[in-house]
Amino acid sequence: MSKDRLYLFDTTLRDGAQTAGIEFSLEDKISIAALLEEIGVDYVEGGFPGANVIDDQFFAEKRTQKARFTAFGMTKRAGRSVSNDPGVQAVLNARSDAACYVAKTSPRQVKIALGISLEENLDGLRETVAATVAAGKEALIDCEHFFDGYKEDPAYALKCVKTALDAGARWVVLCDTNGGTMPSEVEAIVTAVLKVAPGDHIGIHAHDDTGQAVANSLAAVRAGARQIQGTLNGIGERCGNANLVTLIPTLLLKPVFSDHLETGISLEQLTHLTQVSRAFDEILNRAPARQAPYVGASAFATKAGIHASALAKDFPLTSTCRPKASVMSAPSW
Ligand SMILES: [Zn+2]
Structure with missing residues (x-):
C-alpha cells in the first residue's frame, strides 16, 4: 500500500x-537554511521581504537547493489592486519558489482588526493567490x-479555505x-475542514502556549492534514512554535504515523538531527536543552532504579520505551 506524503x-x-532576544543576521540565515537542507524539510520560509533590509538581502538570491524557498507576506489590502500593493509586490519579486500569505478567517477579526467587509477579505484572498500563481509561484x-x-x-472560516483553494x-x-x-478540538475541526477540502492541501501551524503544539500538529495529521509547519528546537513568539526536532523522529519512528505516512526525510538524514539541533543552539548562543526529547543529553539516559532494572531484564514494557539507538545515536560532542 502506498503511503501518503506528509510535507x-x-x-x-x-x-x-x-522569539524574544533572537535576531538573525544575513549570515545566520544562510547558515540556518543550510542546516534545514541537511535535515531535508520540504519548505524553508526565509522571512518577510519588504519588511526589513536583512530579509530583502536574503531574498535577493534563492537560498535553497532542494527545499522550496518561501517568502512570507500579507494578502492584498482592501481598496488597492495587487499591482499597487507594495507588500504583495515585494513577495512576488523575491527570488523564491513559493509565497505564504497570512490572512484572517475570523469575521470578528476581519471587521475589527482590518475594518473591512467579509466580502472584501475574500476578494483579497482570491486576488493575492491568483496573482501569485500567475507569477509562477x-x-x-x-x-x-x-x-x-x-x-x-x-x-465563514470554511468559505475562506474554499476561496483560497479555488483561486489556486x-x-x-x-x-x-x-x-x-x-x-481533541484540532482533530474535530480539521476533520470538519476536510469535508470541504482535500487533506493533501491542508496544513497545521501550532503554537505552544499550552504545551501542546506538537500534540496539536499530530492531531491535525491524524485527522488528515498533510503539511506541518514548525521550527528548529521549537523557537517562536511567546512559548514557541511546534518543534520540528521532536516531530520528525516521532513521524519517522512511530508506526502509528510511519506505517502510512512518508516525509521527505530519510533515516540517514534523521541521524543528523541531534547535530543540527545543537548547531542551531550554537548559532543562537544557547546551551542545548538537556531534556529535549530525542536529542537532549538526557534523552534515553536511564538512572539506576526500577526502570533500569527492567531494561536489564528486557521487561516487555521497555520495547515501547527503548530508543532505536542505531538511528538516534547522539554525536560524540
Ligand atoms: Zn505563528
Missing part, C-alpha cells in the same frame, strides 16, 4: 525570528486564528495562533 514546512527564519495561505474563527463562524492555493494552513486549542 514539512520550516518557519524558523520567519515565525521563529519573532506556489501559493500558500496561513489562516491566522483559524480555530477560534471556526468556533465563532464555521461557515497549493496549501491552506490552519493556524492555532494563540496556542489555546486542545488536541
Whole structure:
C-alpha cells in the first residue's frame, strides 16, 4: 500500500525570528537554511521581504537547493489592486519558489482588526493567490486564528479555505495562533475542514502556549492534514512554535504515523538531527536543552532504579520505551 506524503514546512527564519532576544543576521540565515537542507524539510520560509533590509538581502538570491524557498507576506489590502500593493509586490519579486500569505478567517477579526467587509477579505484572498500563481509561484495561505474563527463562524472560516483553494492555493494552513486549542478540538475541526477540502492541501501551524503544539500538529495529521509547519528546537513568539526536532523522529519512528505516512526525510538524514539541533543552539548562543526529547543529553539516559532494572531484564514494557539507538545515536560532542 502506498503511503501518503506528509510535507514539512520550516518557519524558523520567519515565525521563529519573532522569539524574544533572537535576531538573525544575513549570515545566520544562510547558515540556518543550510542546516534545514541537511535535515531535508520540504519548505524553508526565509522571512518577510519588504519588511526589513536583512530579509530583502536574503531574498535577493534563492537560498535553497532542494527545499522550496518561501517568502512570507500579507494578502492584498482592501481598496488597492495587487499591482499597487507594495507588500504583495515585494513577495512576488523575491527570488523564491513559493509565497505564504497570512490572512484572517475570523469575521470578528476581519471587521475589527482590518475594518473591512467579509466580502472584501475574500476578494483579497482570491486576488493575492491568483496573482501569485500567475507569477509562477506556489501559493500558500496561513489562516491566522483559524480555530477560534471556526468556533465563532464555521461557515465563514470554511468559505475562506474554499476561496483560497479555488483561486489556486497549493496549501491552506490552519493556524492555532494563540496556542489555546486542545488536541481533541484540532482533530474535530480539521476533520470538519476536510469535508470541504482535500487533506493533501491542508496544513497545521501550532503554537505552544499550552504545551501542546506538537500534540496539536499530530492531531491535525491524524485527522488528515498533510503539511506541518514548525521550527528548529521549537523557537517562536511567546512559548514557541511546534518543534520540528521532536516531530520528525516521532513521524519517522512511530508506526502509528510511519506505517502510512512518508516525509521527505530519510533515516540517514534523521541521524543528523541531534547535530543540527545543537548547531542551531550554537548559532543562537544557547546551551542545548538537556531534556529535549530525542536529542537532549538526557534523552534515553536511564538512572539506576526500577526502570533500569527492567531494561536489564528486557521487561516487555521497555520495547515501547527503548530508543532505536542505531538511528538516534547522539554525536560524540
Ligand atoms: Zn505563528
